[in-house]
Amino acid sequence: MTFQTPEPASADIGIVGIGVMGTSLARNLARHGHAVAAYDLSDEHVAKLVTNYGHEGTFVPTATLPEFVAALRSPRVAIILVPAGNPTDSTVASLEEAMEPGDIIIDSGNTLFTDTQERAAALAETGIHFVGMGISGGEEGALTGPSMMPGGSRESYERIGPMLESIAAQVDGEPCCTHIGPDGAGHFVKTVHNGIEYADMQLIAEAYDLMRRGLGMEVLEIRDVFASWKETELDSYLIDITTDILGHTDAETGRPFVDIISDRAAQKGTGAWTVKAALDVGIPVPAIAEATFARSLSGAEAERGVISQLDVDPHVEPITGDRAELVDAIRDALLASKISAYAQGFDEIQQASIDEQWHIDNAALARIWRGGCIIRAGFLNYISDAYIAHPDLPSLLGDSWFSERIARCLPAWRGVVALSATSGIPAPAFGSSLAWYDGLRSERLPTALVQSQRDYFGSHTYGRVDKPGRFHTRWELDPRVEEQWD
Numbered sequence: 001m002t003f004q005t006p007e008p009a010s011a012d013i014g015i016v017g018i019g020v021m022g023t024s025l026a027r028n029l030a031r032h033g034h035a036v037a038a039y040d041l042s043d044e045h046v047a048k049l050v051t052n053y054g055h056e057g058t059f060v061p062t063a064t065l066p067e068f069v070a071a072l073r074s075p076r077v078a079i080i081l082v083p084a085g086n087p088t089d090s091t092v093a094s095l096e097e098a099m100e101p102g103d104i105i106i107d108s109g110n111t112l113f114t115d116t117q118e119r120a121a122a123l124a125e126t127g128i129h130f131v132g133m134g135i136s137g138g139e140e141g142a143l144t145g146p147s148m149m150p151g152g153s154r155e156s157y158e159r160i161g162p163m164l165e166s167i168a169a170q171v172d173g174e175p176c177c178t179h180i181g182p183d184g185a186g187h188f189v190k191t192v193h194n195g196i197e198y199a200d201m202q203l204i205a206e207a208y209d210l211m212r213r214g215l216g217m218e219v220l221e222i223r224d225v226f227a228s229w230k231e232t233e234l235d236s237y238l239i240d241i242t243t244d245i246l247g248h249t250d251a252e253t254g255r256p257f258v259d260i261i262s263d264r265a266a267q268k269g270t271g272a273w274t275v276k277a278a279l280d281v282g283i284p285v286p287a288i289a290e291a292t293f294a295r296s297l298s299g300a301e302a303e304r305g306v307i308s309q310l311d312v313d314p315h316v317e318p319i320t321g322d323r324a325e326l327v328d329a330i331r332d333a334l335l336a337s338k339i340s341a342y343a344q345g346f347d348e349i350q351q352a353s354i355d356e357q358w359h360i361d362n363a364a365l366a367r368i369w370r371g372g373c374i375i376r377a378g379f380l381n382y383i384s385d386a387y388i389a390h391p392d393l394p395s396l397l398g399d400s401w402f403s404e405r406i407a408r409c410l411p412a413w414r415g416v417v418a419l420s421a422t423s424g425i426p427a428p429a430f431g432s433s434l435a436w437y438d439g440l441r442s443e444r445l446p447t448a449l450v451q452s453q454r455d456y457f458g459s460h461t462y463g464r465v466d467k468p469g470r471f472h473t474r475w476e477l478d479p480r481v482e483e484q485w486d
């Protein structure tokens, strides 16, 4: 396929990677009156964009990256929407060759934030701005209004902000796009957004499983339950799509779609990155970790094959009792666990922001997640309010809106986690969230014993509850002697 050589400087902005997201974002920009240059390794993708959607606005198809760059008005702005890793590296390298100081490269893929930091540092010498921008909303959101999380220099945001804000989702008259912070900040918060997404999805799936296998409910009955939860604090996009999915019937078999789809849930890495980064900054995110492991477990063919054959009957003990009360209990457990998962994600962002000196505004971040993105949910308004009232809030659970709901849901939360264990229906994200909460509220934790063990075998020292300093016990001596080490 050949395209006519484009007019130089005829496009306001360009997109490299005209796949699922690139096509939608190019259309969104064009619909808002921006002329969009398009480049993809595959000319066919670019041609399809122009043929199918050319009537929606101005597209400038290009066949090579130098042509693409030449088609951009100066200072040039190019958005990359290709797979993370090598394809992004090679695209950045080619753009760098053709671009000039003052131009802006925006990587909008799901990129590891440390890669963004490295690319931004490498490009800094050239005078080309590098913006690592998280984007969320999937194909539909990118078309009708995504949530966007750009990192990078303030100067670059002044140039690209108005254009991005014009195509972002709008909530209460505010665009779901704001400058997040320097270098890797935008990609970091998008990664944690996805970690929270993993947790929210897993929690919903656990609620479904407890109703389906535990209470023996039909799929359409559960669909109706989820539809009714939309009227509660659980109102969210993920509850909406769950309701829709549960109402869907497989055309070929006439069975509920959820019964014919393979239960292997895939992952592209952002959940695992969130967990790894949480380990690095020392912040516990067990709901996100369990959600990530749940996907790995679902794909653990060999282990599942062996263990499912073990002669342990019954595999599932039905949950008995008043069904309406049990459904309400599952709803409350879901709300409390969901609050925990979001609190964990925000804790992680807060700590990374301190460590990296990103100065991320959690209130503004919560506001841009209210629309456009996959985790959009009514209660993000309350998260924003909590951080407006106390920007350095050590935990969302310290805010009264959240603590009151946790207190209200707590008895049901405990009951549901106990039922999960006795019925044999795994609810790892429910259970780990509750354990996280109980850990944080414990005045004294058994890690006192862990620290004693560390000192015993490795002379790692310890603090005392009754006086300052670091101490070590000479465990090998008889009688034992305590030494003060500093």
Ligand SMILES: NC(=O)C1=CN([C@@H]2O[C@H](COP(=O)(O)OP(=O)(O)OC[C@H]3O[C@@H](n4cnc5c(N)ncnc54)[C@H](OP(=O)(O)O)[C@@H]3O)[C@@H](O)[C@H]2O)C=CC1
Pocket: 016, 017, 018, 019, 020, 021, 022, 039, 040, 041, 042, 045, 081, 082, 083, 084, 087, 088, 090, 091, 108, 109, 110, 111, 135, 136, 137, 138, 139
């Ligand atoms: N899908 C989603 O919901 C979301 C995706 N993202 C992120 O956005 C990025 C794009 O995702 P998505 O649109 O789903 O992926 P797709 O695979 O649909 O699109 C990627 C496009 O980039 C093209 N491409 C690959 N390598 C190059 C290259 N070196 N130069 C130019 N074009 C190239 C591909 O062509 P070809 O097919 O010929 O290889 C394809 O057309 C990813 O980083 C993804 O993680 C972010 C948010 C949401």
Ligand SMILES: O=C(CO)[C@H](O)[C@H](O)COP(=O)(O)O
Pocket: 110, 135, 136, 137, 138, 194, 197, 266, 267, 268, 269, 270, 271, 374
């Ligand atoms: O970024 C996204 C949504 O916010 C993408 O859809 C991403 O692919 C989701 O992650 P995974 O594929 O690992 O489920």
